[in-house]
Amino acid sequence: MPSAGPRAALLLLLSPLLLLRAVLAVPLERGAPKQESPATESPEVINVLETDGHFREKLQAANAEDIKSGKLSRELDFVSHHVRTKLDELKRQEVSRLRMLLKAKMDAEQEPNVQLDHLSLLKQFEHLDPQNQHTFEARDLELLIQTATRDLAQYDAAHHEEFKRYEMLKEHERRRYLESLGEEQRKEAERKLEEQQRRHREHPKVNVPGSQAQLKEVWEELDGLDPNRFNPKTFFILHDINSDGVLDEQELEALFTKELEKVYDPKNEEDDMREMEEERLRMREHVMKNVDTNQDRLVTLEEFLTSTQRKEFGDTGEGWETVEMHPAYTEDELRRFEEELAAREAELNAKAQRLSQETEALGRSQGRLEAQKRELQQAVLQMEQRKQQQQGQNSPAPGPEGQLQFHADADDAPVPAPAGDQKDVDPSEKKAPDQPPELPQLDTQPL
Numbered sequence: 377m378p379s380a381g382p383r384a385a386l387l388l389l390l391s392p393l394l395l396l397r398a399v400l401a402v403p404l405e406r407g408a409p410k411q412e413s414p415a416t417e418s419p420e421v422i423n424v425l426e427t428d429g430h431f432r433e434k435l436q437a438a439n440a441e442d443i444k445s446g447k448l449s450r451e452l453d454f455v456s457h458h459v460r461t462k463l464d465e466l467k468r469q470e471v472s473r474l475r476m477l478l479k480a481k482m483d484a485e486q487e488p489n490v491q492l493d494h495l496s497l498l499k500q501f502e503h504l505d506p507q508n509q510h511t512f513e514a515r516d517l518e519l520l521i522q523t524a525t526r527d528l529a530q531y532d533a534a535h536h537e538e539f540k541r542y543e544m545l546k547e548h549e550r551r552r553y554l555e556s557l558g559e560e561q562r563k564e565a566e567r568k569l570e571e572q573q574r575r576h577r578e579h580p581k582v583n584v585p586g587s588q589a590q591l592k593e594v595w596e597e598l599d600g601l602d603p604n605r606f607n608p609k610t611f612f613i614l615h616d617i618n619s620d621g622v623l624d625e626q627e628l629e630a631l632f633t634k635e636l637e638k639v640y641d642p643k644n645e646e647d648d649m650r651e652m653e654e655e656r657l658r659m660r661e662h663v664m665k666n667v668d669t670n671q672d673r674l675v676t677l678e679e680f681l682t683s684t685q686r687k688e689f690g691d692t693g694e695g696w697e698t699v700e701m702h703p704a705y706t707e708d709e710l711r712r713f714e715e716e717l718a719a720r721e722a723e724l725n726a727k728a729q730r731l732s733q734e735t736e737a738l739g740r741s742q743g744r745l746e747a748q749k750r751e752l753q754q755a756v757l758q759m760e761q762r763k764q765q766q767q768g769q770n771s772p773a774p775g776p777e778g779q780l781q782f783h784a785d786a787d788d789a790p791v792p793a794p795a796g797d798q799k800d801v802d803p804s805e806k807k808a809p810d811q812p813p814e815l816p817q818l819d820t821q822p823l
Contacts, residue, residue: 420466431459535654582696583696586689591606615630617630624673636659639652666688
């Protein structure tokens, strides 16, 4: 089975794009719009490239320096046509996605019907070549790797800054809580806090990460091997979990678990698990600084063995100084942070007040609309009642037995004969107009 080392190195370079940005390689500090589903992710590019036999062979033979320097990118010119076609499609999808993001951003910030220069706007996305928006070239792969490399350098710094703000917020809330208490309650709370800090500081000695004492402890307690037979090469092979020939950041951090457990226990209220993760990061940075000589964020067997020959490997002094021995912030930083919090709180209060006033205004408007609605409904009801009354007046009244009586219309009335044509008629010959004519009498005698 071929070694996965170069691919792991390439993934290590590219994967921070997924960790640091919701949009692939879009710097958040530039105010780029946030997107949760990037269309073209770096592993997609790698997966497509690995389907080409030539590129896969070159990738397996490459090292991290070849990848970072752009040497591997030039091999893109030799991949097969169908692989290039897939990469071209990925790039077109990415350009289309970025254009939609830019349009949404500009629509939110500018007046409508403003003509946008998409080519100049695409230049802010540093992980692709804006001059060529249709095909994936060696320049695109080189830019993608360069952007990821810069992100790796910024990732730890961003993590430390986040932890600093967390610690300052925790201290700010502690001080506000103490200020809200009476004198006796405050003294009791301070006493309890000091007791928690004392218990937290009472822990076994923490070995310096990467030192002989630290590695031997892992060798003995986790690997179950004789400490007197410690062998650095065997140790490296044992903890190269994926057998790719290097110790990556995750494999290194796994070595520090035993040391961290000496200080932090999730069952103890005095132990902060956020501090434990910061401690883990500090330990990994310490090892990388002293062991990773080419600064590619991967420890090779050669680098590891070289580090075990240094004097510092066996001389650890008083041990590792934990987070509480190195405050994450100064009093000036805390003061500025509290001023920032106060300004944000005032801004939020002002917004809340405006929203409250707008809510009241909307409530009054709603009341007026409801009153108008009731008036309109009443007017419609009155119109319906008048209409029904008019229809009742025009309908015939019922007779004495409830039957309807119909009145002849003026058009149906008999037309009087002219005065000269009128003749005297015997009253006995007059018949009621509504009586039927007399029928002849039938002979009812039997035949």
